[in-house]
Amino acid sequence: MNAERLLTLYERVAEAPDAVPRLRRFVLDLAVRGKLVAQDASDEPASELLKRIAAEKARLVKAGEMKVRKLQARERSEPLDFTLPTGWGLTELGTVSMKITDGAHKTPTYVEKGVPFVSVKDFSGGKLDLSNTRFIPESEHQVLYQRCDARRGDILLGRIGTLGKAVLVDTDVEFSLFVSVGLIRFDHQNLLPEFFRLLLNSPFVEDEFDRIKIGGGTHTNKLNLGDLHTVALPLPPLAEQRRIVAKVEELMALLDRLETACTAREATRDRLTAASLARLTAPDADAADFPVNARFALATLPALTTRPDQIKPLRQTILNLAVRGKLVEQDPADEPASELLKRIAAAKADAKGRKGARAKGVPAEAETMNADFPTGWASVRLDNVAVSMRYGTSIKCDYDKRLVPVLRIPNVSSGQVVLDDMKHGPLSKADREALSLEADDLLLIRSNGSLDIVGRAAVVPPEAAGMAFAGYLVRLQTLRDAINSRYIWLALNSGAVREQIERPIRSAVGLKNVNLTEVGNLSFWLPPLAEQLRIVAKVDALMALCDRLEAALTTADTTRARLLEALLQEALAPPARTMAAAE
Template sequence: MMDQISEAPGAVLELRRFVLDLAMRGKLVDQDPQDEPASELLRKAKEAKDKLGAARRPVRQASRRFASQENRFKLPSGWVLSTLGDLTVKITDGAHKTPTYVDKGVPFVSVKDFSSGSLSLASTRFIPYEEHAQLYKRCDPRRGDILIGRIGTIGKAVLVNTDVEFSLFVSVGLIRFSHEVMLPEFFRMLLNSPPTEAEFDRIKIGGGTHTNKLNLSDLHSVVVALPPIAEQERIVAKVQATMELLDKVEAARVEKRKLGNRFTTSSFAKLTELAGSDVAGFVEHSRFCMDNLTRLTATDEQVEAARGVLGDLAVRGRLVQQNEAEESPREWLDDSKIVDSAGEPYSIPESWAWVRVGEIGVARLGKMLDKAKNRGVSRRYLRNVNVRWFDFDLSDVREMPIEDSEVEVLALEPGDVLVCEGGEPGRAAVWDGRETEMYFQKALHRVRFPRGVDPRYFVTVLRVAARDGRILSHVTGVTFKHLTGRGLSSLLIPLPPLLEQHRIMQRLDILNHSIDLLKAEIGVADSSRDRLLRAVLHDAIGGI
């Protein structure tokens, strides 16, 4: 059962939360009656507040919250319930106005600077020393304090682990406390534990279309269970040891998946390699892959690798048999348009031909979006983001003015291939006429083939060229890559007889459907493992 649980999606993350949940319920380590009770810590917390002159905020309906928490689980011997307002000496936040940013100065910390789980000043922005001095009078983070996400990403808490001075943005809360009351590492664990997360959910405002937020005044009312200081030490040691063990479990799981992916990749790569050079070896290795298909497609990544190798085999002529009676493209293409064998990227059947896109298709870019110049009737058009591999996403289709004189030139017809010029250059799909009237923007190439090309086969060739990197030699730019009209027109594609193209696509449809079923089975297995994990954790917590 543990093997099943460890392979569940997010299993290690759930187990980490489970450990913290147990810890903050007093069920991870034993209680020791010799420990000084936590009630003494409340007295020390009050003394610390009084010493610093920290104002005590009235916590609204605190007794009702205590009763609610006590009902959630039995409070262990020696523990007490309290609030952050009573246990801390300072709860504040950072600058409420956007400061002046400079190239050199004092680090200015926002939530992103501790999103990894620990504070890092490596990529902060900087503010002037004078501005920092003013902010630091109210909000003065120092080593041993807690920083907590207060706006947007709420509740994530980290320890300040540096003596470097820095200022905070308003999205970050600062919590200072007596280390005689709570050990810093214990307090960090407490704030990141499920019971405290539930409290944050109680007090947060926002949600939906509004940004989540924890108000400072409400943070004072967060109820927590506090153990004796000696038990805090034992909890920290136990949690750290358990987390180290879970780190090893996660590392082993990742390595197992990497090995599986390498096995799949090498097996499929060998299949593709043999496809063009060794017929007998190809047949033998094909049998090996089929016999081990379950092992080769155990994860989503491996299933997609299988989908990729099918495309590789399809464009190399190894997916269906050739038929000598079918009209070869060599019979209707001028010899000048066929690339000789010296320029072939890989071997293809004799009845096929290597040709450039520009020799067999007509490509053009769509209409440039220019609000100042565009005139005409507002019409729906496709952008780069609407084109996915082999399909379209029409959930966000925009409109732009198109004149009547442009309609014939820019209107899409069933069978048109739309190819992304930027973003992911080469990504393409065949327009299927799902809407009777649709146009396209300049970020897309439209390719039409007068004869001899199945548009879906052409998209398959583009997908393979994108996977193996061949399309990159036709792309310009480094940071922002573009597949220009010239680059697309010069791309070499392997062209089989048209009837063979149809048979290739029919075979791919069948095989891809099988792959979709495999992927669904993986999803069902993952869901089963996830339900098993949650059931085990629920039973474990429910018995506490």
């Protein structure tokens, strides 16, 4: 075993996805292959244990305490992928077990107080947990107990639904079992139940369960009691079973401490990252402190960002900084946003007689945007910057390409217009003209079952010009020489605007909706047009950096995972194998 190499390179693989759970499986795999502890030539071989177990079973049958069960020896279709150590034997579960049964096949009567009724859900953290069981009457328990008399030292095995999870009965409290739980009893004089709990949870026996499990009918995953008898088991001497159990417990405790330390480290990183980003975007932050906070964040974030999922809050911070005027410098020479609003108002007056739904009512200003805004900026509502807003068509669409292409929620839910799955509809000439999209229009989702999707928008690209749009979308058109649609898209994805969208509908059941008036009421800060362009360019550049960082972290995760896999394979393989694949 090349465990030394695994320890040498551990720091490189410790943060691989699921490293600790995989190491736990690795420990069990080593244990049942005889590679975890040294063999002792003076140990009584497993063959002698099997002889005594057979004699004890014959005695119990003769005394009428055990039923005769004829078991046919099974030839393995494939040889073992490892050599059994000296003193070990290969047997089957039916050969070494004294009893294999299961629980109640009918739903019992549940009562408030009575005898615990155990199902697979009571297997918690690899142990039997009676703290949250349901209860059945004593009378029903006594009937079940005649067949399934669980006692200390027995193994309980999930055999329906949650397959193969084995726990040891370590209590003298009487309980009954549901049909989803199998009970396995061993000869405690010749076998160690604690070892068999480890064995039945090992990858080797998992493969055996995969061989015998059945599907179909009521249960899609099931282990038949009769088939359990045929599960192959590598059997060490009794003394070695004890050494293996002690070593596994020692290593599992070490891995528990490692997992706790890793979890604490990641939680600390997440808190530090959140605190660093919050200092940049806090609404009441002193502008004079921003340069110091920004330098601190830039200095600490590279060390704190170690996982791909940590890039999302970084992206959100970039957006939040962008729409608060903290991403690029202001230029006093820029035409102020107030002048842009005048031109938009004039354009709206010219378009007053045109068809199309308009937001009505008195829009309310969002509290989140009440702070002082940068020089040249203006506090606006979406209705202030829109020349036109309207719903799309509710006509039924299909894949007939002879009709008018219609963009739907799936085409815009990713934040950009995707033309892969297009449907078409029989629109009239008037509707086709009214709903015809232009490049740089904004499409916003107004209704969806997912809270995160409602209010998401996409900028219409040139290739989608002339297409129509569906009724669950809102089209926003504005003045091209006053507003950059990409900036409005950034504002709609900022934390302040997302809060305005999500807060009123967060508790809604089923579909979550925003209407045209609510969309028009969304408030944010509008910079001068020249600064809008600078902000969009800066955000694009920073998002490209985020893309590269996310890709690098994903690659690092993949590399660590592959290295861990190669190290584990090497540790289980014969010494002649090399690590060329992992280098």
